[in-house]
Amino acid sequence: MKKAISINVNGTPHNTEVEPRMLLVHYLRDALALTGTHVGCETSLCGACTVLMDGQAVKSCTIFAVQADGSQVTTIEGLAQNGELHPVQEGFWERHGLQCGYCTPGMIIAAAQILERNPNPSQEEIRHGLEGNLCRCTGYQHIVEAVEYAAKKS
Amino acid sequence: MSKFVGQRVKRTEDPRLIKGLGHYVDDIRLPDTLHVAFLRSMYAHARITNIDVSEAMNTPGVVAVYTGRDLGEKIGPVPCAAALPDLKVPDHRPLASDKVYFVGHPIAAVVATDRYAARDAVDLIMVDYEELAVVVDPEEAAKGGAVVHEKFGDNVAYKLTAGEGDIDAALASADKVIKQRILNQRLAPIAMEPRGVLARYLPGEEELTVWSSTQIPHLLRTQLALMIGIPENKLRVITPEVGGGFGSKLNVYGEEALLGWISMQLGKPVKWIETRRENMASTIHGRGQVGYIEVGCRNDGTITGLRYNVFADLGAYHQLLTPAIPTLTGLMLSGCYKIPAIQINVTGVFTNKMATDAYRGAGRPEATYVVERAADLVAAELGLDPVEVRRRNFPKPDEFPFKTATGLFYDSGNYEAALDKALQNADYARLREEQKRARDEGRIIGIGVSTYVEICALGPSQAMPAGGWESATVRIEPTGKVTILTGASPHGQGQETSFAQIAADELGVDIGDVTVIHGDTSIVQYGIGTFGSRATAVGGTAVYIAIERLKEKANKIAAHLLQADISKVVWDENGFNLEPEPAKVAAGAGVPEADLPAGQAPGASLPEPQIEGKKSLSLQDIALAAHLAKDLPPDMEPGLSATYFFEPKNFTFPFGTHIAIVEIDRETGEIKFQRYVAVDDCGKVINPMLVDGQVQGGIVQAIGQALYEEVVYDEQGQLVTGTLMDYAVPKAAMLPWFELDRTETPTDVNPMGVKGVGEAGTIGATPAIVNAVVDALSPYGIRHIDMPIKPENVWKIVNQQS
Numbered sequence: 001m002k003k004a005i006s007i008n009v010n011g012t013p014h015n016t017e018v019e020p021r022m023l024l025v026h027y028l029r030d031a032l033a034l035t036g037t038h039v040g041c042e043t044s045l046c047g048a049c050t051v052l053m054d055g056q057a058v059k060s061c062t063i064f065a066v067q068a069d070g071s072q073v074t075t076i077e078g079l080a081q082n083g084e085l086h087p088v089q090e091g092f093w094e095r096h097g098l099q100c101g102y103c104t105p106g107m108i109i110a111a112a113q114i115l116e117r118n119p120n121p122s123q124e125e126i127r128h129g130l131e132g133n134l135c136r137c138t139g140y141q142h143i144v145e146a147v148e149y150a151a152k153k154s
Numbered sequence: 155m156s157k158f159v160g161q162r163v164k165r166t167e168d169p170r171l172i173k174g175l176g177h178y179v180d181d182i183r184l185p186d187t188l189h190v191a192f193l194r195s196m197y198a199h200a201r202i203t204n205i206d207v208s209e210a211m212n213t214p215g216v217v218a219v220y221t222g223r224d225l226g227e228k229i230g231p232v233p234c235a236a237a238l239p240d241l242k243v244p245d246h247r248p249l250a251s252d253k254v255y256f257v258g259h260p261i262a263a264v265v266a267t268d269r270y271a272a273r274d275a276v277d278l279i280m281v282d283y284e285e286l287a288v289v290v291d292p293e294e295a296a297k298g299g300a301v302v303h304e305k306f307g308d309n310v311a312y313k314l315t316a317g318e319g320d321i322d323a324a325l326a327s328a329d330k331v332i333k334q335r336i337l338n339q340r341l342a343p344i345a346m347e348p349r350g351v352l353a354r355y356l357p358g359e360e361e362l363t364v365w366s367s368t369q370i371p372h373l374l375r376t377q378l379a380l381m382i383g384i385p386e387n388k389l390r391v392i393t394p395e396v397g398g399g400f401g402s403k404l405n406v407y408g409e410e411a412l413l414g415w416i417s418m419q420l421g422k423p424v425k426w427i428e429t430r431r432e433n434m435a436s437t438i439h440g441r442g443q444v445g446y447i448e449v450g451c452r453n454d455g456t457i458t459g460l461r462y463n464v465f466a467d468l469g470a471y472h473q474l475l476t477p478a479i480p481t482l483t484g485l486m487l488s489g490c491y492k493i494p495a496i497q498i499n500v501t502g503v504f505t506n507k508m509a510t511d512a513y514r515g516a517g518r519p520e521a522t523y524v525v526e527r528a529a530d531l532v533a534a535e536l537g538l539d540p541v542e543v544r545r546r547n548f549p550k551p552d553e554f555p556f557k558t559a560t561g562l563f564y565d566s567g568n569y570e571a572a573l574d575k576a577l578q579n580a581d582y583a584r585l586r587e588e589q590k591r592a593r594d595e596g597r598i599i600g601i602g603v604s605t606y607v608e609i610c611a612l613g614p615s616q617a618m619p620a621g622g623w624e625s626a627t628v629r630i631e632p633t634g635k636v637t638i639l640t641g642a643s644p645h646g647q648g649q650e651t652s653f654a655q656i657a658a659d660e661l662g663v664d665i666g667d668v669t670v671i672h673g674d675t676s677i678v679q680y681g682i683g684t685f686g687s688r689a690t691a692v693g694g695t696a697v698y699i700a701i702e703r704l705k706e707k708a709n710k711i712a713a714h715l716l717q718a719d720i721s722k723v724v725w726d727e728n729g730f731n732l733e734p735e736p737a738k739v740a741a742g743a744g745v746p747e748a749d750l751p752a753g754q755a756p757g758a759s760l761p762e763p764q765i766e767g768k769k770s771l772s773l774q775d776i777a778l779a780a781h782l783a784k785d786l787p788p789d790m791e792p793g794l795s796a797t798y799f800f801e802p803k804n805f806t807f808p809f810g811t812h813i814a815i816v817e818i819d820r821e822t823g824e825i826k827f828q829r830y831v832a833v834d835d836c837g838k839v840i841n842p843m844l845v846d847g848q849v850q851g852g853i854v855q856a857i858g859q860a861l862y863e864e865v866v867y868d869e870q871g872q873l874v875t876g877t878l879m880d881y882a883v884p885k886a887a888m889l890p891w892f893e894l895d896r897t898e899t900p901t902d903v904n905p906m907g908v909k910g911v912g913e914a915g916t917i918g919a920t921p922a923i924v925n926a927v928v929d930a931l932s933p934y935g936i937r938h939i940d941m942p943i944k945p946e947n948v949w950k951i952v953n954q955q956s
């Protein structure tokens with residue numbers, strides 16, 4: 001029943017046998033112990049599980065691990081390079097873009113994608129770009145400021 | 155003197171969280187962990203005639219299946235801490251045995267080697283139900299008809315009347331009495347991290363550890379010990395990172411006890427992580443009040459009396475505080491006004507729904523909504539500006555402490571100052587002119603004002619079900635590093651930072667040298683927890699006073715080592731100095747660097763403190779001397795730590811003014827914010843950035859209640875809003891920019907003058923938004939509209955008339 005897959009996660013190749021129905025998020029969390037990617041709904045609605053798959057922000061709760069076979073995945077743990085925070089991570093810290101931190105990894109990945117597509121987004125564009133990600137703590141204003149900070153920085 | 159307090163200090167908790175390296179319950183991995191999944195009722199009210207678990211048991215990977223009948227009374231009832239006279243308390247066990255009372259009621263627990271197998275097996279449990287009559291609407295429930303708990307005969311769990319002043323006379327002699335039915339709809343707290351429990355029993359040590367996503371680790375430990383029947387000192391509750399609570403994790407849930415018990419049965423770690431669907435159905439809801447207000451006033455706008463008759467929709471069972479929530483509503487019915495006669499009549503009713511309980515604000519948003527709607531109703535009735543009605547009824551700053559007709563003493567306040575600042579920031583007069591012009595152009599614009607006061611820093615123990623104090627231990631380690639153990643259990647509010655700010659200032663150390671530990675009952679002395687905007691005002695004060703105590707001891711040690719009289723030793727941020735103080739090197743030189751490097755090689759021995767000839771000793775010198783204990787004042791205990799349990803003498807009463815400006819789209823009925831202006835006064839501010847964050851998050855939850863959110867059950871008691879698809883949590887693009895400002899009126903309830911801010915936004919903002927929409931619709935004869943205000947309802951109003 002199990003299927004062999006090979007996925008490159010945060011620059012490290014992994015060859016694993018998984019159940020075909022295993023969700024990508026569970027693969028990352030359970031098989032690879034990368035628990036920075038969170039689960040908030042399992043139904044593609046909250047964005048807590050957002051990761052980059054071949055450069056695209058995707059909700060890893062709605063993708064089977066087998067669908068990610070052969071792809072490059074970046075999770076929150078892989079965002080900092082050589083010990084240097086990604087500008088979005090820095091922005092979240094500087095501008096108090098997080099409280100409980102549960103939505104944060106998904107938010108940061110989604111925000112990084114926004115900036116990749118549009119290095120100088122307006123506040124409205126930022127808010128729009130974050131529509132797939134829910135935060136119950138911050139009210140989003142500091143998140144918007146965090147992304148603006150990152151845009152200026154990068 | 156304060157280098158850190160009052161500053162926008164970046165959070166010390168953030169680095170781990172932005173890197174994805176924090177540990178929430180589900181991130182904790184123990185070998186051989188078994189996974190639990192629940193079968194929950196799909197009916198709102200039914201008799202269970204049969205349960206067949208045989209097929210589930212045969213599923214590969216399944217280790218055990220437990221039903222309510224297996225459990226019997228082996229686990230004690232889920233506790234309710236509310237003490238109300240003649241309260242009916244149904245027997246509430248973790249699993250249903252004979253009957254189910256709401257959709258989501260747990261029936262059976264499957265334990266399996268992985269979570270997929272556990273969920274598979276849940277689907278294979280066969281339950282025969284015999285459906286029973288359902289009651290969903292609280293007013294219907296109070297009238298009779300279908301009964302939730304047969305043994306009580308009816309659905310009224312309690313009735314309660316509170317308030318002072320002759321309300322009948324006040325209403326009879328008023329120039330005008332305005333009546334309005336008013337709804338505080340059921341809401342779902344929706345912490346982004348659902349609940350989760352991991353339990354591990356060690357049969358040898360006879361020790362049970364429960365990791366739970368909770369706001370109250372110590373209270374939970376006490377309750378779980380009683381429920382499971384394990385000595386409290388053999389039970390350890392650990393609260394790792396908690397992904398939001400908002401009151402929903404200020405509770406004791408059946409699942410928490412059951413997981414602990416199962417782990418004891420099986421001798422293995424067991425884990426349950428709530429799914430979002432379970433979270434919507436089986437984690438407490440908030441609000442749920444249907445009320446009728448009668449407000450009496452004089453023609454000049456003076457409010458003379460307020461009565462609130464309310465049906466509180468309790469749900470099928472009491473959770474920890476369920477029936478107590480409306481009592482907080484009663485306490486806050488005076489708002490920030492002098493109202494001589496106030497009465498609340500609560501009828502708490504059982505319905506076939508999940509329990510309501512504390513959700514951010516917990517009874518106070520309901521009160522503020524009632525009072526602030528009442529103020530606007532008075533203004534509309536008398537043709538007065540809503541701002542004038544408010545001004546007329548404020549107590550003046552010199553009237554504090556101000557006694558309300560609900561029996562409270564408001565500590566301090568300057569309501570007019572906050573109002574004036576908000577009006578100025580919003581440019582209220584010009585807004586009204588613009589509104590007029592816009593109306594002439596056919597645009598529909600509304601301005602809503604809310605002047606609120608909230609009750610925070612819960613609270614004096616006399617007024618609390620389980621202690622209202624908070625604890626702190628402050629320890630200076632031999633190397634001079636500072637450790638704080640707080641009984642408060644922050645979960646996003648940032649007290650790891652704000653408490654470190656307090657300590658850094660009071661001890662003259664760098665903030666990086668302070669570690670704040672919380673949420674582990676085996677490490678931290680007993681504490682109460684984080685809720686009711688109390689962590690900083692009560693828990694922070696405990697830290698502050700513990701530091702004072704510790705410094706007294708350090709002072710004595712310093713005097714002894716400097717061979718001086720204690721009166722000659724003066725503390726400043728550089729340490730303990732002999733008077734007259736030696737000239738300082740340069741201002742801002744800070745703490746003299748340690749003789750002990752931070753990364754001391756393992757095994758290196760502690761150096762002797764160099765005292766001789768010194769006129770000043772650093773905290774580090776003293777800490778080392780206190781631990782080496784070779785030369786301490788006679789009879790002094792070694793070590794340098796202090797523990798303090800702070801009991802507040804009163805609540806605190808933060809306040810403020812929120813102003814919402816909305817525009818309504820005539821074509822769609824959509825409500826768009828033009829601006830949102832708020833001035834909040836939470837007393838002294840420790841970290842303005844964190845305060846802003848609390849206010850913004852709170853306002854958004856208020857916007858959620860005002861415009862979007864509602865837990866809906868249909869007539870059969872089916873939960874219609876069972877997913878995030880059906881329950882509208884506000885998203886970034888739905889929200890305005892918040893223009894925030896502050897006034898600062900300290901309290902004398904605690905030495906730092908802090909009041910608390912966690913719930914301000916949720917309490918202050920909801921009525922401002924509704925008042926704005928009603929104001930916009932007033933040309934259509936609208937005086938009130940119920941929440942959530944949907945575009946559909948607005949559209950009907952606008953398009954019927956034009």
Ligand code: FES
Nearest residue numbers: 040041042047061
């Ligand atoms: S967990 Fe994937 S979107 Fe919510």
Ligand code: FES
Nearest residue numbers: 099103135136137
């Ligand atoms: S920080 Fe808590 S959900 Fe976003």
